[in-house]
Amino acid sequence: MYVVIAGAGHVGAHIAEALLEQGHSVAVIESDMKRFENIEAMDVLAIHGNAASPKNLADAGINSANMLVAVTGSDETNIIACVIGKSKGCKTIARLRSPDYLREGVGTGNLDVFGMDLVVSPDVVTANHISRSLLLPSLVESGELSEGQSLIIELRLSEGNPTLRRMLGSIQLPPGAIICSVSRNGQLLLPERVGPLELGDRIILVLDSRMLVANVETAFGVTKGGGTAVGGRLETGIDKIVIVGATKTGIQVAKKLENEKAMIVMDTNTERCQHARDVLEKAIVIHGDATDSALFIDEGLGDASVLVATTKNTDFNMLSCLLAKKRGVTRTMAIVDEPELKLLFEQIGVDMAVSPRMMTVDFILQNILGKQISSTQTTLHGSGITVLEVLVKDTLWMVGKEFGNIKFPRGAFVGSVIRGGKAIKPTRFDTIMPGDRIIMMAPQDSLHKVEKLFSYHSGTWRFR
Amino acid sequence: MRYREVGATLGYLLMIFSASFILPMIVGAYYNEGALYIYKAYVIPFLICASTGCIMWYHSRNRVRNLKEGDAYVVVGLGWLIIAFFGALPYITGGTITNPIDAYFESMSGFTTTGASVIDPAIGNYLDVYPHSILFWRALTNWLGGLGIIVLGAVILARFMHGGVYLFKAEMASTSVTRLRPKLYQTARILWGVYGLLTALCIIFYMGAGMSLYHAVCIAMPTLASGGFSLHGDSIGFYASPAVEIVAIVFMFLSGVNFVLHYRFITGRFKDALNDPELKFFFVWVIFMTSLVILGLALSGTMGVSGILRDGAFQAVSCATNTGFTTQNGLALWPPFVHLILIFLMLTGGMVGSTCGGLKMSRVMILLKNLRNGMIKAIHPRAVLSVKIGGKAVPETVVARIQILLLIFIMLFGISVLLLCASGIGIVDSISAVASCMTNTGVGIFNPEYGFHLMNPFARIVLTVCMWMGRLEIFTALIVLAPSTYKR
Structure with missing residues (x-):
């Protein structure tokens, strides 16, 4: 397959690398000289210039390409590049950030209004991931299999779990859930060779996506407060969610869950607060600093179940998560810019770190490779x-x-x-x-x- | 540097390279050179080369995938040294050139497309003394080295090897290669295809000019590779045929043109090909310098008009494309003015992406324009300037790199001349020998009765290193020589 990638930032470079690894041909257009030089060192056809220019796209071989992935920093460039690509008969995938260019009712799959084959909004993808994880409290990570029909999940056994030292076979699983493997100290074990479960084991399961993950979690006794399914809705012991940062991602998450949970959105910026107030209906918007201890106590944020830090400032996200944890919040999640920082964040005490860039790369790659x-x-x-x-x-x-x-x-x-x-x-x-x-x-x-x-x-x- | 990664990749390359011993075996069998000779000269080197490659590869076969940029420079640098070593085996085991230093010189001269030979031109027709197959092997080494033998190996092995990009960068030198396809190995495959096609054309034209098939093949391969090995002490002069000389001039010039442009021309994009600024410069440069050579010869008044035109034009193109064919032995008797112009032509070389050596045209253009910028800057100190080639600005880092390259080139040139003089060779002979080897030209403008075949072993070793460095455009060679490369 021949793929033209517009933009060689983190996302573009990662996609190019993954495609090369799979043996595909790749051309990349990039206007920034530094990034261009980096990408030129790879086995790709690198073009220096504006990705929306028909000439540059032609030089990159758009006429014979199967697919165009537009991931430059500018939405407008991405749109123009995709329109040109579409006219040459390419499949087109664009990353668009501004909600102005997205179809209403975000998060429901097809966001496209320009006739592209796939539109990725990092904010929407990240918000979906965060809200899914919010509903499944102890789930470490999940992924979709067979185009969404099945779900693969990973559960981590922490201190005090009732299944510790028990054999896998003695655990009553709900029908339709299959244990694939247990990961112990980074090694994948066959389920029948696992023996008694140990602290820190990660259990990898495949289950039907219509099934309630909470049932599986109950079987493993990992849900806080039991976790029971009530009329198809999830009751997972989470009642109060604090979102720090009224960013696009933050508002997306709040919007998705504000009808079900008590939701508090905090931001230090007045304008962003006002915007959040206008968009959100039930959530409480607070103008203030999440690291301010007086405010924290006044608002009673210490008894919140989850704090999600979604500001643009990675350092601030980390700080507010760690402080919140200290002040009694049960779980914290943070957005990190650099994918490399994700593991570090999780090591120093943030329960889950999400990198929008990594989410975007994974989402695009699954869509490119999954179909080919x-x-x-x-x-x-x-x-x-x-x-x-x-x-x-x-x-x-x-x-x-x-x-x-x-x-x-x-x-x-x-x-x-x-x-x-x-x-x-x-x-x-x-x-x-x-x-x-x-x-x-x-x-x-x-x-x-x-x-x-x-x-x-x-x-x-x-x-x- | 990581030894096992380098070793595995080199092993792969050697295994592929060993296949090239099969061709001279066929030639030898056709000319009835005897099973024993073929066995000694080609089968033994083939077995040694293939088994060495096998062992190197097998020893660290699971590391081939991890080749990184730094390793690639070492692979290319060492690869040329090692391949020249195995390429020298047929001379030694076959008994044609028994001194190992001489054989290595001959082999390196072949692969680097230099064409300087240890064979005494006074022999006259080499075929009287040497077997057909070994002279074919000589020409073949020229041809294989033409577009870069490591890249050829990497293209054949593209499915198994990783890090090909870095090998390209290390072998195809400092300026970036124009990519015709998204994958570099696809581009290289096209370029080798064009190279093969032009060689085939050249063979047909030589045969049309009256050569036998064997001669046509053994002359066409060095012509396109801008190598310069021939079958006679008088080089092309042996054929004494204006038709052969014209074919040689045309194809030598073509070998000096960027092969990307050939591809564009063949695929019908004439405008793209002919509007290339470097090509225009090269064309004007060759015409201008050729007329200077002709003028110089005319002023000296020692030759007839047709001789001046034929020999002058031939020699100028031969030197400008770093081929090194000659049409007569009396080069030493030409006026010094012409000698200097020929040496200057060698140093400037042909186009980037061709089989030529030397500095290369685009670098000369950049250096000249940068010189002009320097003068403008003296008058307008606050002027913001850039070096533009074909309307596109050349990044300053590239300009700086070329300036450094020139500086190192001059330095190494001086050191090599010094070493040659120290070994007892005259100053003029030293300069011309080093210029000829560092630019991979192979024609020496020596005093009468002197030549590569008379040099002492020390000078041969120095010149072998010069050829190697010149072919790798110095940087890659310096990386291999730098002790810091081998620290872990």
Whole structure:
């Protein structure tokens, strides 16, 4: 596949790198000299200049490209580039930040109003992720499988968990949930080899996306306050949410949950507060500094269940999270600019750090690669585990063979198989059928071997 | 530098390179040179080269994927030294050039497309003394080195090897390569395709001018590679045919043109190809210098009119494209004015992206324009200036890099001349030998009765290093030589 990428910032460069890794051809247009020089060191066709210029796009080979990914810093440039790309018959993906360019009712999937194939709003993607995690309190990380039909989740066992030192088999799981693997000290273990559960184990499960994650969590006893499903709605023990920073992301999260939870939005900027007041209906908007201890006590924020710091200032986010934790808030989440800082944040006590850039990259890549090739990688950012999902085509060499007869690379094993929309745990003697989606668990360094194993098709010995 | 990554990649390259020993085997078999000779001269080197490559690769085979930029410079720098070593084996094992230093000089001269030879031109027709296959091998080393042998290997191995981009950058030198396709190896494949096509054309034209197939192949390969190995002591002069000389002049000039432009021309984008500022400059430069050579020869009054035009034009183009063919042995008797112009032509070289050596035209253009900017700056101290080529500003870092390159070039030039003089060679001969080797030209403007074949072993070693550095445009070679590269 030939992909033209407009903009070589963090997101553009990451996408280019991932596509090259998969063996695709990439052209990149970038106007900033520094970034251009960086991108030129990669095996891509690099063009220096404005990405909205038809000439530059032509130089980048838009006429023969399959896809255009517009991720420059400017929405307008992205739109113009995509309009040109569309006229040349490309599939187009654009990152748009300003709500002015997005379809109303954000968060419902298709945001596009310009005829692009996919529009990514980092704020919406991040807000969706945050609000999903807010409803599932102990969930470390989740990802979607088989185009949204199934969900892969990762649970971390913390101190005082009732399942500690118990065997996996003794845990009563709700039907439809399959344990793929347990990650212990960075190693992926086969479920039957796990033994008694230990502190810090991360349990990786696949389940139907219509199922309530809370049920699984109850089974593992990890939900604060029990967690029961009431009429399809989630009651997860969260009652009061504080959002620091009336940014686009902050407002998105507040909007999504303000009808269900007590919501407090704080910002130090008067204008942003007024804007938040105008957009939000039930949430309380407070003009003030979240790190101000007097205000914190006055407003009684200490008894909040969650504090989400969504300001543009990463340092401030960290500070407000750590202070809030000290003043009694149960969980904190922060937005970080640099993906590299994410793990650091989680190490020093922020419960979950979200990088909008990383979310954008993952979202775009899933959409590019998920449709082109039959295998998708989903990374659970908490533990850095990458899960490989392979769609079995009827020409794949292993169709009709039994799972037990296939020699997988060392350390790799089948976590689960999604057959007919249902997750099952295959035995050695189950045969592989076309249409199966195999969830492979593998250590990072042998992932490419697993992918290669699935790339041989009958009648041909060539690499895909 | 990481030894295992470098070792694995070099192993891969050696395995691929060993395949090139098969061609001279076929030539040898065709000319009935005897199984024993073929076995000694080609099968043994083939086995040594392939097994060395295998061992190096197998030893660290799982590290090939991790090649990084710093390693790539070492791979390219060492790669040329090692490949020249294996390329020298047929001379030694076959018994044609028995002294290892001489054989290595000949091999390095071949791969770097220099064309300086240790064979005594007084032999006359080399085919009287040497087997067909070894002379074919000589020409083949020229051709393989033409567009860069490491890149050729990387193109063939593109599916297995990573870090190809860095190999390109390290071998195809400091200026960026115009990319015709998003992936560099696709671009390189196109360029090698164009190279092969032009070589085939050149063979046909030489045959049309009356050469036998063997001669046409063995002369066409050095012509396109701007190498300069020939089959006779009198080089192209041996054929004594104006048609052959015209074909040689045309194809030597083409070998000095950026192969990207050839590709554009072949694919019908004539305007793009012909409007290239560097091409225009190169064309005007060659015409201008050729007329100076002709003028110089005419003023000396020692030659006839047709001789002046034929030999003058041939020699000027041969030097400007760093090929190093000659049409006559009396070069030493030409006036000193012409000698200097020829040396100057060698130093400036052909276009970027061609098979030429030397400084390269675009760098000369940038240096000249920068010189003009310097003068403007003296008059208008606050002027904001940039060096523009074809309406596009050249980044200041690039200009600075070229200035440094020129400086290092001059320095190394001086040191090499000094070393040669120290070994007892006269000053004129030293300068011309170093100029010829550092620019990969291969024609020496020596005193009568002197030449590469008479030099002492020390001078040969110095010149071998010069050829190697010149081919890698100095920076890559310096990285390999710098002790800091090997610190962990």
